[in-house]
Amino acid sequence: MSLERPDTTDDAAIERTPDELEALLGDLVVKRDDHLNAPGFVIRPDTVQETLSILKEQAGYDHLSVVSAQEYENRYESIYHLKKFDDPTQEVSVVVPADKDDPVSESAEPVFRTADWHEREAYDLIGVEYDDHPDLRRILLPETWQGHPLSMDYDKDRPQIATLPEHANPLQEHHKDDESDTMFLNIGPHHPATHGVLHLKTTLDGEQVVDVEPDIGYLHRSEEQMAQSGTYRHQIMPYPDRWDYISAGLLNEWAYARAAEDLADIEVPEYAQVIRTMGAEMCRIAAHMLALATFALDVNGDFTATFMYAINDRERVQDLLEDLTGQRLMFNYFRLGGVVWDLPEPREEFFSKTRDFLDQLPESVEEYHNLVTSNEIFQMRTIDTGILPPEVAKDYGATGPVARGSGVDYDLRRDDPYGYYDELDWDVVTEDGCDNFSRLLVRMREVEESAKIIEQCVDLLEDWPEEERNIQANVPRTLRPDDDAEIYRAVEGAKGELGIYIRSDGTDKPARFKIRSPCFSNLQTLPEMANGEYIPDVIAALGSLDIVLGEVDR
Amino acid sequence: MGTAPAQLFPEFLVETFGLPGVLGEVVAALIAAAVVGNIVLAFTGVAGPWAKRKITAAFTDRIAVNRVGPFGLLIIPASAVQLLAKELIVPEGVDRPAWDIAPVILPASALLGFSVIPMGRLGPINFHLADPEVGFALVFAFASIASVSLVMAGYASNNKYSLLGGLRAVAQNLAYEIPLIVTAMSVVLFAGTLQMSGIVSAQTTTLVTIAGFDIPAWYAFVNPFAFVLFLTANMAEIGRNPFDIPEAPTEIVAGYQTEYSSAYFVLFYLGEFVHIFLGGAILAVTFLGGASGPGPESIGFIWFVVKIWGFFLFTQWARSALPRVRIDQLIEIGWKGMLVLSFANLVLTAVIVGVIA
Amino acid sequence: MKSMATTMKHALDGSTFTVEYPEDAPEVSPRFRGVHKFSQERCIWCRQCENVCPNDTIQIVQDDQRNGEQYNLHIGQCIYCRLCEEVCPVDAILLTQNFEFTADTKDDFVFNKEQLKNVPWYKGIDPLESRNPDRGAWIGEGDGEVDYQ
Ligand code: SF4
């Protein structure tokens, strides 16, 4: 894979109509299968690389958001959701059916590095096999797992018994050879700096990292399957809170709300959108505060005061969120078509609390800059470590602060507007350092932008005429979207592009519910950042990715 | 020096209780050592479970221990019982007896260091166990035995994290021991002696008098540059932030002590705290005038305690605010920066001392 | 090195952010969702709460005349999403603000209707009032299709 940007002639930037794209792909297209969000082209399973490289290099679709796979009565299907980093509203889906009895399809990994993990996941959960894939193994489930849990004939009552010796033993026998002088080190699954249960298989040469391979899946809770067995109207909404469970709840709920509302064609009242926007940005502040806190923990050591100060500020936001939603982390506040409640009474009190928080925020941010970013030792530790060049970031589908810290100007709140964001005045923050320091700086500056957004929302809400405070559209009690409608919709979560793919089958529950987790894609870049660096830099790089394993593993 | 060296603690005991002969001296020495050792251990006892928690809490806007006893002070016995009552887990494949000796060496070496530290007077007693001619060299020798313990623990633990921690400890000690001692040499040049009591008494003269206040000729005031250098090297020597890289819990999971539990863990912890206090004591003796301070000489011990606790506070303060440097950066600072600076300091001091003399 | 000054400032101002729980319990928002309270007098045994619950936390047993016999709710399994309160047409199941509960085993968290009834109100807050002040006003609204939120 070359890292240079492919020849982006000007026609990469132009927006093409679906028909023009079809013409561009020519014979590769077997038929059309349009989704609600994008044109869909069905291709043969052995032309995946060809199709994707044409779309990537000639039409400028340089962002493979997600690969969602599923099984139908008569076939398997992998869908490659493509977008452009420059304009994510231009989307296209490449649909690759595979044979029911022998589901083999060509891997997209040579075109998009990010397909590596996504295809492994599809293999793991659905059972599609990808030809040419460099390393097709299970990714979320243990390697001894029998069957593919999201395939149709999966017997979930069958016990999964694997005796201990059948597992690959991470504690290998003592192994020594005279040739190499590297050392293999397991970082995690239980390690203070893995932010959850993550296992890094690390090969060291002295203190330097030769290779690191993240091993995920320890926190896999079948979130997709759980959503598939819940009703659209009520039962799915409590779960998004539990993906990125660290304060980003409302942002996650919005991802589901956006996808489901577009699927069922629900119009959200403006007033509710403002409340959503405000709540979501509060969550972003809380999430970024935690990212800052834990990053300080990773770099400073475990007695750092920064951690506590940042947690204090996060606590203040959480108090506001508690007043608003009734819960501190698992909000379940959004409903399809709006939010569940209006602002708490007395409204003035809530507004003044919020303003108090916003007023003291600049002071806190100043303090963090004193504590962290302007500290010489801190700069020494983080600047120019964990380098992630922008092209690599794009190739891996990195989004959110990780991509913006590498200068990739991509923020769905602005580029694919939803909610009330396009009416408000704020900026997308990017930094060009591509290092650990930049990623932290992006988050710290985003906190200030979020504060700006909240402030404007509060102004708007204060002046909102009482009779127009409509918090919910009228949504039927049971929601049955049209049969076989498919949609992929994403929002800017705390960690990046959080997308949901839903296929409906005419019932009140989704037939396929696929979560595109930003952390999952972001974590994939770790080896790129870490190889050749020292152990402390790997830890810092991991901290700067700000992953939440609940979202990586789902 | 002029004044006769002050009576040492064991001599005092011999005289007061009229202990006869060699046996008497041995008994007196043992008693004196036990008293001093207990004082130091009492400090660590207070420091570890209580003061450290309180100080860290103050820096982070928290309350910390306040339930058990007044100001939570009874947490000290509570923690002790809790720690000692835990199961001692001996991992498979550890290299015994090295694994068992390591946790003893660390506190022992640090305690040994206190044998030559003049801790000042409290009433008639001069808390100073021995005052050999080469006391100054001795104390550094004792202090650096600690790294042997760390390497031993790291190697014997049969754990890769511990091994990394042990190796880091060696690298760090090599990089910092030399600047530390070279900087200390500049003090020796000033004082003209390696005897601890001599170094202290050389700092009792008045440097300047400002507005009626006598600023004593503590070497920290005489040569602030050397003081800062020494302070930094000392922090690295005792392995505290920003130089706690042999432990680095978020990177290598407490390094050399990963595999230790229960009593062994307590010994390590104890050793670390004694080491901090020894670092503080060395600093006080070399740069802060030992036990001198305002008031009569007979409360010197109190000043000394204040100074070493001040140093302890400083380590905790740095811990709350400073990031940890990376091992390669540390070595670079040590070899390329500190070493050069300390030699420059030494040469300069030598020239100045030569010119004055 | 401004960081040293910053932490020292915090150390010296003497204020603390943490509190001495339980003597000094932090305020709980009026909307906070805690342990359920159930009222058998109100319940019409329509089983909507049981149906909506996303993780089968509520178990209702009825006799053959569809009269309610048991109402069990596993407060240790519950995810406190409040959907049961939301769908209940007669406000028979409510979430109080109580957030402190302990038990020796997880099974002790299965509350039957008596236990649920005895869950105390928290500081006299009426949760429904604070969550949905105008609930009563718009419950009867809309033509035909009534949507309980
Ligand atoms: S709060 Fe949610 S999880 Fe708990 S019982 Fe009610 S519906 Fe079920």
Ligand code: SF4
């Ligand atoms: S929804 Fe309300 S009325 Fe119906 S069964 Fe549940 S508690 Fe009773």
